Amino acid sequence: MPDTVSRPFHIYLVRHANAAWPEPGCRDFDRRLDSRGREEATRLAEMMADAGYHPGHVFCSPAARCRETLEILKSTLAADPVIEFHQPLYSELYDAYLDVIARHAESVGGPLMIVGHNPMMEETACALLDRSATPSSQVLPHGFPTAGLLAVESNSSEKPAIAGHGRLLALLSPLEG
Template sequence: MTKRLILMRHAKSDWGSPDLADHDRPLNKRGRASAPAMADWLREQGYVPDRILCSSAVRTQQTAERMLPRWDTEVAVHTSGDLYLASPERILNSICSDSADADCVMVLAHNPGMQTLVSHLSEENFAFPTAAVAVFELDIDDWSQWRPNEQTRCVAFQRPKAL
């Protein structure tokens, strides 16, 4: 069986309020536009997730909220503080433990962890700008069986500016 993993960095956030904690920064105008554009691209490519593992930061949650209405199917969203500014190892642990029985899982989180993980899994050095998406196929039956790189193929990469 093949599972699909979508790694996405949150859309562009607003730095206009210096007193706002990093965790609480919302999306800016460009981010509010790029999130649905990326959702449309994912839908057109046939990459709509069954489940989203989302950082608890405001900007990641707002990214998910702007994407969900663009899909014709209900997508379960699991919000986790563990994904806020998470290391690649922590992201991998979340994927293996929180993906349940989903066939296509999206992780919506932050750099530098996401860029490092995408580069590691693809075995290429990717720049991973805001709202970028990398799609991987995994030759596994169950998420707990996944051994990164052994069973992992990068099948797509997209960023908003390329649309």
């Protein structure tokens, strides 16, 4: 299958902001952001606006903490992106994240943001990056931070080609900004 992406496209991987510990009887899926998480997401939204990161399409885990993170981030986006809540981003492994990226690249293209969870977010980042150019241990030496955004550029739409060929653009973290 020929490569269908004619120019590089950007992938923004966003780990949800800090979530409250679960209350007794509360499902993990229903955990919401705590006050620190809301502050982190607000700061990341400002950082995204300053960097000019405006995704045209967003895939988001349907878990409450991801939806809440996205709601805060949307407040600073230049245009209304297409938003899809995608259950596999909550319930499956990082391969589901790579599937979303490959499907988007083949059919839509343009800047894509995924709002999801660790460890899948970190594993997706490691799978995307060209390890010969930037070892993932240097990019995420302490793991993927809450409300962190990893910006990656890819030239390919095919899933096998996406993995291991992404170029690191930036890591934004409200914890360091």
